[in-house]
Each structure stands twice: as structure tokens, then as C-alpha cells.
Amino acid sequence: MNIGELLLQNTVLICAASGWLVAQVIKTIIYACVSKSFRGERLFGAGGMPSSHSATVCALSTAALIKYGVGSFEFAICAILAFITMYDAMGVRRETGNQAKVLNEMIEAFAKMSDKSLSNDDKLKELIGHTPFQVAVGAVLGIVLTLIICSAGYGLI
Numbered sequence: 001m002n003i004g005e006l007l008l009q010n011t012v013l014i015c016a017a018s019g020w021l022v023a024q025v026i027k028t029i030i031y032a033c034v035s036k037s038f039r040g041e042r043l044f045g046a047g048g049m050p051s052s053h054s055a056t057v058c059a060l061s062t063a064a065l066i067k068y069g070v071g072s073f074e075f076a077i078c079a080i081l082a083f084i085t086m087y088d089a090m091g092v093r094r095e096t097g098n099q100a101k102v103l104n105e106m107i108e109a110f111a112k113m114s115d116k117s118l119s120n121d122d123k124l125k126e127l128i129g130h131t132p133f134q135v136a137v138g139a140v141l142g143i144v145l146t147l148i149i150c151s152a153g154y155g156l157i
Helices: 003-008 011-035 052-068 073-090 092-113 132-151
Strands: none
Touching: 011 052, 011 132, 052 073, 052 132, 073 132
């Protein structure tokens, strides 16, 4: 068997990757509906609703739980990774986004005072972290998606 076939048979990996992909697509659609404009960057960008980081690590953890069991080191590693990732998304990364927003406002004010214009490339990214609700929705999405994948015959057992 070649490496591609082995990767496609790795259900734990498929669940985690699916969690990320589905969350990113949903995030892009929600952004387009709310802002009335499509930004392809949202397909790969961080921040927004739902948290693709949470969806990914919760899909990974759920798949590891189903395949290896609650007492396994595989599940323990995935669960700790999920906790750290989601905590970071709501904490440090969210605060970084809030700081970027304030800095962008300051830069814009200084630019107006000096009659300079700023392009979007000059601004710091503000959509970096997540609210607790965005993290929770991403977590539920990852768990549900893994349960669907497993019950659809692409099971882990």
C-alpha cells in the first residue's frame, strides 16, 4: 500500500481534517452572509464563527476516543491538545485580536493627522481569536462530524 492509500484509511486523520474543512467552509459562508461580500481569505484564515481549531481538535479527540478508548494514551494526548488549543483561542489569540483592533484605530488616527492613507495590507489582522461561543460551536461541530463519519460506515472500529 502506498502512503496516499494509508492516509485515506486513517479515519482519525480524516475526521480531524474534515472538522477543519467543514468549519472553514461554514465560517466563509457566515462571513459572506454577514458582510455581504466574499473574501477567499476566510477559507484559510483564523478567527470567526465557528472555531476551526476547536472543530479540528475535538474531531481528533472524539475519533481517538472511539478508536482507542478513554484510558488510552492516544486519547489523553488528543484531549490535552484540544484543551490547550481551545483555551489559547479564547485567551491569548482573542486578546491579540483585540489589541490589533486598538492598534489599527491608533494607526488610522495618526495617518489621518498626517494626511496619509492606509491600505488593507498596512493593517494588523483583527480576526485571530474566538469568543467562548465560537469555540463551543466549533467543538460541537467536530464531535458531531466525527460521529456522523463513524456511523456512515467509515468507522473506526
